[in-house]
Amino acid sequence: MHITCPHCLHKAHITSSNDLNDEKTISDLYCICLNPDCAGRFVMQLAFQRWLAPPAISIVQLAANLLNTLSKAEREALLQGLPPG
Template identity: 50%
Template sequence: MRIDCPYCLKKARITSRNYLNEEKTVSELYCECTDRDCQARFVFSLSLKHHINPPAPITQELIQNLINRMSQEELGELQKKIASSAYSREAIKKPPKRV
């Protein structure tokens, strides 16, 4: 990750980090400008905003839990959908067209 000095816009260096929560998703980054003429020191806030795609093990666990809770009838319906052309591998390989 690159941090730029907010004053001179030159490259800055992260000198330390202070985590603000147990999950380590929010932190303060203590920084200093690398430009000798500026030498500014400042603190940036860094936080996890949201997940775009959760880690694979979490996704797999979620899917397994959903499948385990399905009735035999629901599992049969799911298998039919997977086997149908709308859910075939060809359909999955081709990404939908964006408008």
């Protein structure tokens, strides 16, 4: 991951992090600027925002959950390519 110093806009190094929630979707990143003329230390926040494409395992799990809600006859009809009914 590339971090930029907000003061001088040079590269910065993450020295440590601190998760702010149990889901580990929000973290504080403790950073130091690699520009020797700046050497600023700062904290940036990293947060998960949204999925652009869900992980494949989620899609498979979703399909399995949906199939489990169908009756045996509906599942058989689905596998044969027929509308359930």
